[in-house]
Amino acid sequence: MxxxxxxxxxxxxxxxxxxxxxxxxxxxxxxxxxxxxxxxxxxxxxxxxxxxxxxxxxxxxxxxxxxxxxxxxxxxxxxxxxxxxxxxxxxxxxxxxxxxxxxxxxxxxxxxxxxxxxxxxxxxxxxxxxxxxxxxxxxxxxxxxxxxxxxxxxxxxxxxxxxxxxxxxxxxxxxxxxxxxxxxxRGLDGGKMSKSRGNAITLAATEDETAALIRKARTDADRLITFDEEHRPEVANLLTLAGLCLGRPPQEIAEEIGDGGAVTLKRVVTDAVNDFLAPIRKRRREHGxxxxxxxxxxxxxxxxxxxxxxxxxxxxxxxx
The missing domain is CATH 3.40.50.620 (HUPs)
Incomplete structure (x- = not known):
């Protein structure tokens, strides 16, 4: 069956x-x-x-x-x-x-x-x-x-x-x-991603809305970007999000960013998310x-x- x-x-x-x-x-x-x-x-x-x-x-x-x-x-x-x-x-x-x-x-x-x-x-x-x-x-x-x-x-x-x-x-x-x-x-504030908690990137979000949300995401003060889920959960979550959108291991993305800090990390994540959502946004516009x-x-x-x-x-x- x-x-x-x-x-x-x-x-x-x-x-x-x-x-x-x-x-x-x-x-x-x-x-x-x-x-x-x-x-x-x-x-x-x-x-x-x-x-x-x-x-x-x-x-x-x-x-x-x-x-x-x-x-x-x-x-x-x-x-x-x-x-x-x-x-x-x-x-x-x-x-x-x-x-x-x-x-x-x-x-x-x-x-x-x-x-x-x-x-x-x-x-x-x-x-x-x-x-x-x-x-x-x-x-x-x-x-x-x-x-x-x-x-x-x-x-x-x-x-x-x-x-x-x-x-x-x-x-x-x-x-x-x-x-x-x-x-x-996780959501962009480090908690559970949820519509009601205002910490999520919706599938219908525009490029500008997505960029604004990621800019406000929590990180930490360490300029060297590493993937450490236990000690750096907020940074690890952003790397995980980028990795899922790019189809790549988050550790690789962290190594490429290196000492680029939170600004570079958020730019990489924003580009990855917006590229990933582009075809979804297009299909959404095609339906009424x-x-x-x-x-x-x-x-x-x-x-x-x-x-x-x-x-x-x-x-x-x-x-x-």
């Missing part, structure tokens, strides 16, 4: 280079090799905020980013969470398979709670990993391209699949993680909102057909 890939993003803004090297590059490489579902997780936007914000605008921006990086809607199913109600019906039986203690120990949820804009932890935030399990298992996903910080969520999905099968009979596979070239590319709406409508229909079939199978296995 062929593997099925499930991946996706919350529509909270434009995607950035951390997304690209963490998961998007894997998606592009895998399309056409395996069946792939790409989820726009709009319901999950309200896990850590009170309102979804400019949800329709963000969904359009996300779709345009997908098309820009090279995702082909003829080969992948791109769909919107709220358009597939059968997917969410899987959440109820799945919640019965995990304990409150198991959910409370999830380190990714703890980090997301710490950076939440809500005054109190919602039930949706607390059960976020189980919600993601429904996202993955509705299409019998077996491969999930993720960043390192999402691995605890995937373990919950594997747990849910295993316990459902033990209790009701074999229905779900236990999905495996697929790691990108840079599972944890009408393209995005058509892609989503077709994907929603295909995803809902799959979700209905899985829900019927789950009901039969449980005896409903």
């Amino acid at each position: 062929s593997d099925v890939v499930l991946t996706g993003d919350r529509p909270t803004g434009q995607l950035h280079l951390g997304h690209y090297f963490g998961t998007l590059a894997n998606r592009v490489a895998l399309q056409g090799v395996h069946p792939m579902y790409v989820l726009i997780a709009d319901y999950q936007v309200i896990t850590d905020r009170d309102t979804p914000g400019e949800i329709q605008r963000n969904i359009t921006e996300l779709l345009l980013d997908y098309l820009a990086v090279g995702l082909d809607p003829r080969q992948v199913t791109i769909f919107q969470h709220s358009a597939v109600p059968e997917l969410n019906q899987l959440l109820l039986p799945f919640l019965s398979l995990v304990s409150v203690a198991e959910l409370s120990r999830n380190p990714t949820v703890k980090d997301e709670i710490a950076h939440s804009s809500q005054s109190a932890v919602s039930g949706l935030m607390f059960t976020y990993p189980v919600h993601q399990a429904a996202d993955i298992l509705f299409c019998k996903g077996t491969l999930v391209p993720v960043g390192k910080d999402q691995l605890p969520h995937l373990e919950v999905t594997r747990l849910v699949a295993r316990r459902f099968n033990e209790r009701y009979g074999q229905v779900f596979p236990e999905p495996q993680a697929m790691m990108g070239a840079s599972p944890m590319l 909102e009408a393209d995005a709406r058509e892609v989503l409508a077709e994907g929603n229909e295909r995803a809902r057909e799959r979700a209905i079939a899985t829900l019927d199978e789950v009901r039969a296995a449980m005896g409903f």
Whole structure:
């Protein structure tokens, strides 16, 4: 049986280079090799905020980013969470398979709670990993391209699949993680790269915006540029970013810069990033909102057909 890939993003803004090297590059490489579902997780936007914000605008921006990086809607199913109600019906039986203690120990949820804009932890935030399990298992996903910080969520999905099968009979596979070239590319301030933390280079950023962001990136006072992740993490992160964009080891780039200092380092990184983003920016300009709406409508229909079939199978296995 062929593997099925499930991946996706919350529509909270434009995607950035951390997304690209963490998961998007894997998606592009895998399309056409395996069946792939790409989820726009709009319901999950309200896990850590009170309102979804400019949800329709963000969904359009996300779709345009997908098309820009090279995702082909003829080969992948791109769909919107709220358009597939059968997917969410899987959440109820799945919640019965995990304990409150198991959910409370999830380190990714703890980090997301710490950076939440809500005054109190919602039930949706607390059960976020189980919600993601429904996202993955509705299409019998077996491969999930993720960043390192999402691995605890995937373990919950594997747990849910295993316990459902033990209790009701074999229905779900236990999905495996697929790691990108840079599972944890840090932001320009040294912390986790995140849209909400304002430390990321978006895929839609202009050349000037990219240069301005990199100029403000943290470095250190040592003029000799070396690649030392332990003692010089900010410098190492910029070298890693340049290396990923150039397809070269960051150590080589550091040796070429030598004693050029932070100014030369940032110039090299800026040129590397802008050259890398040039074809992505070009493809983004070639697509419009009408393209995005058509892609989503077709994907929603295909995803809902799959979700209905899985829900019927789950009901039969449980005896409903």
